[in-house]
Amino acid sequence: xxxxxxxxxxxxxxxxxxxxxxxxxxxxxxxxxxxxxxxxxxxxxxxxxxxxxxxxxxxxxxxxxxxxxxxxxxxxxxxxxxxxxxxxxxxxxxxxxxxxxxxxxxxxxx
Amino acid sequence: xxxxxxxxxxxxxxxxxxxxxxxxxxxxxxxxxxxxxxxxxxxxxxxxxxxxxxxxxxxxxxxxxxxxxxxxxxxxxxxxxxxxxxxxxxxxxxxxxxxxxxxxxxxxxxxxxxxxxxxxxxxxxxxxxxxxxxxxxxxxxxxxxxxxxxxxxxxxxxxxxxxxxxxxxxxxxxxxxxxxxxxxxxxxxxxxxxxxxxxxxxxxxxxxxxxxxxxxxxxxxxxxxxxxxxxxxxxxxxxxxxxxxxxxxxxxxxxxxxxxxxxxxxxxxxxxxxxxxxxxxxxxxxxxxxxxxxxxxxxxxxxxxxxxxxxxxxxxxxxxxxxxxxxxxxxxxxxxxxxxxxxxxxxxxxxxxxxxxxxxxxxxxxxxxxxxxxxxxxxxxxxxxxxxxxxxxxxxxxxxxxxxxxxxxxxxxxxxxxxxxxxxxxxxxxxxxxxxxxxxxxxxxxxxxxxxxxxxxxxxxxxxxxxxxxxxxxxxxxxxxxxxxxxxxxxxxxxxxxxxxxxxxxxxxxxxxxxxxxxxxxxxxxxxxxxxxxxxxxxxxxxxxxxxxxxxxxxxxxxxxxxxxxxxxxxxxxxxxxxxxxxxxxxxxxxxxxxxxxxxxxxxxxxxxxxxxxxxxxxxxxxxxxxxxxxxxxxxxxxxxxxxxxxxxxxxxxxxxxxxxxxxxxxxxxxxxxxxxxxxxxxxxxxxxxxxxxxxxxxxxxxxxxxxxxxxxxxxxxxxxxxxxxxxxxxxxxxxxxxxxxxxxxxxxxxxxxxxxxxxxxxxxxxxxxxxxxxxxxxxxxxxxxxxxxxxxxxxxxxxxxxxxxxxxxxxxxxxxxxxxxxxxxxxxxxxxxxxxxxxxxxxxxxxxxxxxxxxxxxxxxxxxxxxxxxxxxxxxxxxxxxxxxx
Numbered sequence: 003x004x005x006x007x008x009x010x011x012x013x014x015x016x017x018x019x020x021x022x023x024x025x026x027x028x029x030x031x032x033x034x035x036x037x038x039x040x041x042x043x044x045x046x047x048x049x050x051x052x053x054x055x056x057x058x059x060x061x062x063x064x065x066x067x068x069x070x071x072x073x074x075x076x077x078x079x080x081x082x083x084x085x086x087x088x089x090x091x092x093x094x095x096x097x098x099x100x101x102x103x104x105x106x107x108x109x110x111x112x
Numbered sequence: 113x114x115x116x117x118x119x120x121x122x123x124x125x126x127x128x129x130x131x132x133x134x135x136x137x138x139x140x141x142x143x144x145x146x147x148x149x150x151x152x153x154x155x156x157x158x159x160x161x162x163x164x165x166x167x168x169x170x171x172x173x174x175x176x177x178x179x180x181x182x183x184x185x186x187x188x189x190x191x192x193x194x195x196x197x198x199x200x201x202x203x204x205x206x207x208x209x210x211x212x213x214x215x216x217x218x219x220x221x222x223x224x225x226x227x228x229x230x231x232x233x234x235x236x237x238x239x240x241x242x243x244x245x246x247x248x249x250x251x252x253x254x255x256x257x258x259x260x261x262x263x264x265x266x267x268x269x270x271x272x273x274x275x276x277x278x279x280x281x282x283x284x285x286x287x288x289x290x291x292x293x294x295x296x297x298x299x300x301x302x303x304x305x306x307x308x309x310x311x312x313x314x315x316x317x318x319x320x321x322x323x324x325x326x327x328x329x330x331x332x333x334x335x336x337x338x339x340x341x342x343x344x345x346x347x348x349x350x351x352x353x354x355x356x357x358x359x360x361x362x363x364x365x366x367x368x369x370x371x372x373x374x375x376x377x378x379x380x381x382x383x384x385x386x387x388x389x390x391x392x393x394x395x396x397x398x399x400x401x402x403x404x405x406x407x408x409x410x411x412x413x414x415x416x417x418x419x420x421x422x423x424x425x426x427x428x429x430x431x432x433x434x435x436x437x438x439x440x441x442x443x444x445x446x447x448x449x450x451x452x453x454x455x456x457x458x459x460x461x462x463x464x465x466x467x468x469x470x471x472x473x474x475x476x477x478x479x480x481x482x483x484x485x486x487x488x489x490x491x492x493x494x495x496x497x498x499x500x501x502x503x504x505x506x507x508x509x510x511x512x513x514x515x516x517x518x519x520x521x522x523x524x525x526x527x528x529x530x531x532x533x534x535x536x537x538x539x540x541x542x543x544x545x546x547x548x549x550x551x552x553x554x555x556x557x558x559x560x561x562x563x564x565x566x567x568x569x570x571x572x573x574x575x576x577x578x579x580x581x582x583x584x585x586x587x588x589x590x591x592x593x594x595x596x597x598x599x600x601x602x603x604x605x606x607x608x609x610x611x612x613x614x615x616x617x618x619x620x621x622x623x624x625x626x627x628x629x630x631x632x633x634x635x636x637x638x639x640x641x642x643x644x645x646x647x648x649x650x651x652x653x654x655x656x657x658x659x660x661x662x663x664x665x666x667x668x669x670x671x672x673x674x675x676x677x678x679x680x681x682x683x684x685x686x687x688x689x690x691x692x693x694x695x696x697x698x699x700x701x702x703x704x705x706x707x708x709x710x711x712x713x714x715x716x717x718x719x720x721x722x723x724x725x726x727x728x729x730x731x732x733x734x735x736x737x738x739x740x741x742x743x744x745x746x747x748x749x750x751x752x753x754x755x756x757x758x759x760x761x762x763x764x765x766x767x768x769x770x771x772x773x774x775x776x777x778x779x780x781x782x783x784x785x786x787x788x789x790x791x792x793x794x795x796x797x798x799x800x801x802x803x804x805x806x807x808x809x810x811x812x813x814x815x816x817x818x819x820x821x822x823x824x825x826x827x828x829x830x831x832x833x834x835x836x837x838x839x840x841x842x843x844x845x846x847x848x849x850x851x852x853x854x855x856x857x858x859x860x861x862x863x864x865x866x867x868x869x870x871x872x873x874x875x876x877x878x879x880x881x882x883x884x885x886x887x888x889x890x891x892x893x894x895x896x897x898x899x900x901x902x903x904x905x906x907x908x909x910x911x912x913x914x915x916x917x918x919x920x921x922x923x924x925x926x927x928x929x930x931x932x933x934x935x936x937x938x939x940x941x942x943x944x945x946x947x948x949x950x951x952x953x954x955x956x957x958x959x960x961x962x963x964x965x966x967x968x969x970x971x972x973x974x975x976x977x978x979x980x981x982x983x984x985x986x987x988x989x990x991x992x993x994x995x996x997x998x999x
Contacts, residue, residue, distance in 0.1 A: 077137060
C-alpha cells in the first residue's frame with residue numbers, strides 16, 4: 003500500500019464499491035479510479051484486494067457482472083448493483099453513519 | 113449457492129479454461145487501463161507497463177483469491193486430489209492392483225448372488241394396485257389339500273356377491289404339449305385380464321365369448337415367456353394355429369414382458385377356462401375340478417367386512433353344496449416375496465459369499481497397515497508444510513473412492529463371468545428328462561450397479577480409509593525424524609485379521625468337505641430297486657390308456673411293464689392298519705403284478721400278485737418292516753390285516769416334488785380287510801425327492817384308471833425314453849412325462865455335487881486369499897525384524913529357533929481361527945439337526961461327519977505352514993554380518 007494512504011477499516015471496501023456502483027455499471031479499473039478521484043486521492047484501492055472483493059460481492063449476489071466492449075475496444079467485465087445489493091448498500095451506509103457519528107463523538111468529548 | 117454460482121462451477125468443472133480465461137482477461141484489462149493512464153501522464157509504454165504491473169502486485173495471487181471467493185477452488189482441489197491419487201497408484205502399482213483385484217473378486221462373488229436375488233427379490237409386479245387382490249380360500253380342508261371350488265360356485269359367487277370389482281376363476285399350471293413341446297398353461301375365465309388390468313402388447317385378451325360356458329373358443333394368449341420360447345418373438349404370431357394337446361388353437365394375443373399373472377413365474381400361455389374339458393378328459397360331465405377364485409376388492413371395502421359378507425353368502429350356499437368350512441380371504445401379493453422370506457432365503461448365502469469379501473478386505477487392510485507405516489512419513493511431511501488435516505483426509509477419501517470404483521468395475525466383470533460360467537455349466541450338466549428347464553443369465557440393472565458401487569465404497573472406506581485416517585493422527589516432527597507411532601498396535605490388528613481369515617476359510621472348507629463326502633456317499637447309495645434300466649411313465653389320459661398299453665406292449669425295447677397308483681415317484685398316501693392290537697399308521701400303494709419284478713424288489717416270503725388279482729381282491733403284500741411290526745414272531749404270510757384311510761394325515765414337505773400333481777386326484781381308500789400273501793424286502797427309496805416305498809401294497813392292474821407305469825427296458829435308457837416318448841405322443845399328444853429312474857437317482861448326487869462345487873470354489877478362494885495374506889504379512893514381518901533376527905543369530909540363535917520365532921507369530925491367530933471356524937460349523941450343524949427340516953437334510957448331508965471336519969482343518973494347517981515356510985526360511989538364512997553392517 004502506498005505511503006500516506008490510510009488503511010481502510012475492514013468491510014469499508016465493500017461499502018465503497020457498492021456506493022460507487024450505485025449509479026452506473028463500471029469495470030474494475032474504473033471503480034478504483036472513481037474511488038480515488040472522488041476521495042481526492044486520499045483513498046487508493048489496493049488493486050490486489052479489489053478483484054477478490056468484487057468476486058465476493060458477486061458471489062453474495064449483491065452485484066452482477068456482464069461482459070461488454072469497453073471504450074478501449076476490448077472485452078471488459080462491467081459490474082452493476084443488484085436489488086439485493088441496493089438493500090445492502092442502504093444497510094451498510096446507515097451502519098457507516100452510525101459508526102462515523104460515534105467515532106466523531108468520542109474524538110470530540112473523550 | 114445461487115444459480116449463477118452453480119453455472120460457474122459447472123463451467124469450471126467442464127470447461128475450466130473458459131473460467132480461467134475470463135479471470136485472466138479481467139485482470140489484464142485492469143493493467144492495460146492503468147498502463148494507458150500512465151502513458152497519458154507521459155511515461156514511455158515500457159515504463160508505464162512495468163509501473164502498472166508493479167502497482168497491481170501479483171496477478172496470480174489475486175486470481176487465486178478470486179477463485180477462493182467464488183468457490184471454484186473446490187473443483188481445482190478435486191482435480192488436484194485425483195491427480196495426486198493417480199500418482200500415488202502409479203508409484204505403488206502392485207499394491208494398488210492387489211487391492212483392486214482382491215476387493216473385485218470378493219465383490220464380484222457377492223454381486224453374483226445379488227444379481228440372482230435381484231431378479232427375484234426386487235422385481236415389481238406389472239399388475240397395478242396388487243394389494244387389492246385377494247384369493248378366496250377355504251382353510252383346513254379335510255385332506256389338507258388346496259381348496260376345491262367348482263365353476264358353478266364361482267359363477268354363483270360372481271353374480272350373488274358384491275365385494276369384488278371383478279373376480280376370476282383359474283386352473284393353474286397344467287402341463288400340456290404344444291406342437292409336441294411341454295408347456296405350462298393357466299386356464300382362466302375371461303375376467304382374469306380385467307382383474308389384473310394389464311393389456312396385451314399384441315392382439316387381444318380373452319373375451320367373454322371365448323370363455324362361454326357352452327364351449328368357448330379354442331384360442332390362447334401367449335405370455336412373453338411363451339412367445340420367446342416357442343416362437344422366438346415372431347411379430348406375426350397372431351392368428352397362427354398351434355396344436356395344444358392335439359386340438360388346434362388360435363393365438364389371439366401376446367402379453368407384455370414382465371407380466372407373470374399372479375404367480376412366481378409366468379405360464380407359457382393362458383387359455384379359456386371353458387376349454388378345460390379339452391385338456392382333462394376325465395372332467396367331462398363332472399363339475400368338481402379344483403379351481404382357484406381370485407378377485408379385486410371393491411375400493412374402500414375392508415378385507416374383514418368383505419370376508420364377512422362372503423362367509424355369510426357361503427353359509428347360505430351350504431344347503432346346495434356340501435361345504436361346511438368358512439371362507440377366508442388371502443391377499444395375493446403377487447410374485448414379490450415378503451421381506452422376511454427374502455431375508456431367510458438370502459442370508460446364509462450372503463454370509464458365505466460375504467466371507468470371501470471379508471477375507472479379501474482383511475488382506476487389503478493388512479497390506480495397508482504395512483503401507484500405512486510408509487505413508488506416515490509422507491503424511492507427516494504434508495502436515496508439517498501446512499496441509500490441514502481436513503485436506504489430507506479429503507485426499508485419502510478421494511483415493512479410496514477411486515479404488516472403490518475400479519474395484520466395482522472389476523467386481524462387475526467377475527460377476528458376469530461367474531454367472532455366465534455357472535449357467536453354462538448348469539445347462540450342460542442338468543439331466544434332460546426332468547423337464548424343459550431353461551436357465552438364463554439374469555441381467556444386471558441399475559440396482560446391481562448401485563449395489564456394487566456402494567459395497568465397493570463401504571469395503572474400501574472401511575478397510576482402506578481407517579488405516580489411512582489413523583495415519584493422520586501423528587505428530588509431524590516425530591514422523592519426520594523417522595520415529596513412528598508407538599502407541600498403536602499394528603501387530604495385534606494383523607493377528608486379528610489373520611484369525612478372521614482362517615476362521616472364514618475353515619467354515620467354508622468344512623462345508624465343502626461335508627458336501628463332498630455326502631456326494632460320494634450319495635453316489636454309492638442304493639435306493640433298493642433297479643434304476644439303471646427302469647422308466648417311469650406318466651399316464652394322464654385314461655381314454656388313451658388302452659392304445660398306449662398296446663403300443664408299449666409291442667415295443668421291442670420294453671421288456672416288462674407294471675403299474676403303480678400313486679406313481680412310483682410320488683409319496684404314498686397314509687392309511688391306518690389294524691391287526692387287532694390298535695391302529696398303526698402306515699403308507700400304502702396299489703401295484704400291479706410284475707411291479708416287484710420290474711423294480712427288482714425281492715419277495716422274501718410268500719408270493720407277489722398275479723395278473724388275475726385286481727383292485728377288488730382282498731390280498732396284500734407288506735414290507736418286511738411292516739411285517740415285523742404286526743407279527744414280530746411269525747412270518748406274516750396268510751395273516752389278515754384291516755386297513756382304512758387316515759383322514760388326519762397331513763401332507764409332509766419335501767425338498768423336491770418331481771410330480772406334484774400325481775396322486776392328487778386319487779380316489780380315497782375304501783376300508784377293507786386283506787390277507788397277506790407275501791412280504792417284500794424293505795426299500796430305502798430315493799431320499800432327496802419325496803419317494804419312499806409303501807409299507808402295504810394292494811393289488812391293481814395296469815388297465816386300472818389313474819395307474820401310472822414303470823417299465824424295464826432293453827439297451828440305453830435315454831435312447832429308449834426318447835423313442836417311447838415319440839411313439840406315445842403320436843397316440844396321445846398330451847402325453848405326460850417319461851423319466852429314467854437313473855436320472856432321479858443321480859439327482860441327489862447332482863445337487864450335492866453342485867453344493868460341493870459352490871462351497872469348494874468359495875472355500876478355495878478363501879484359502880487362497882488367506883494364504884497370500886499370511887505370506888505377505890510374514891514376509892513383511894521378516895523384513896521389518898531383519899536387524900533383530902541378525903542380532904539373535906549373531907548371539908548364537910540356531911536357524912531352527914529363528915524359524916520357530918517367525919512361526920510363533922502366526923500360530924495363535926491360526927489356531928484361534930481354526931477352532932472358531934470349525935466350532936461355528938459344528939454348532940450350526942447342531943442347530944440344524946434340531947429342526948425338522950434339518951433332520952431330513954441330515955439323512956443326506958452328513959453335517960457332523962468328523963472326517964470332513966478333520967480333513968478340511970488339515971488342509972488349512974498345511975496351507976498355512978506352506979505360506980509361513982518361505983518367509984521363515986528366509987529369516988533363518990539372514991546373514992548377521994550383512995544386516996549389522998547396514999546400520
